[in-house]
Amino acid sequence: MIARIWHATATPDGADAYQRHFTGAVLPELRRTDGHRGAYVLQRVTDDHVELQVITLWESLGAIRGFAGDDLGTAVVEPEARAVLLSYDTTVTHHDVLTATGG
Template identity: 65%
Template structure:
């Protein structure tokens, strides 16, 4: 399994609006993709801004390629998301998930 991690920042209002975008647009798209096994939206207040991190878990790099295209390191950030963020990383990081889960 591969974890794909991306970071952004927003005002508190922008973070709220990004969470709405994540629930209403990102999650449905990931469900349609096939190969995406989990998606997490993490937030943390940092001064006047909110740090945002999105972590998705994928079956393989091939399933990520079907979502992101040939440039696997390029972040997929829709215009609706860009409109509510104060900044975001243009690239993502991929990690091999080597340990299990607690449940």
């Protein structure tokens, strides 16, 4: 399994808006993509912003191509997401998952 990881920052309201966008638009698309195995949106509140980390899980790099296209290192950040974020990474990282637990 492969974890695809992306980071962004937002205001508290922007983080809420991003979460709504993710669950309403991104997650349905991910679920329709063969080889998608799960997703997490994490947040960390600091004094002046909210840090977001999105982790999607995939069975292979080929499966990721079904979502992201051929340039696997480029983040997929839709205009609706860009509009509510203070900053975001334009690239992602991929990590082999060595241990996983849960349902």
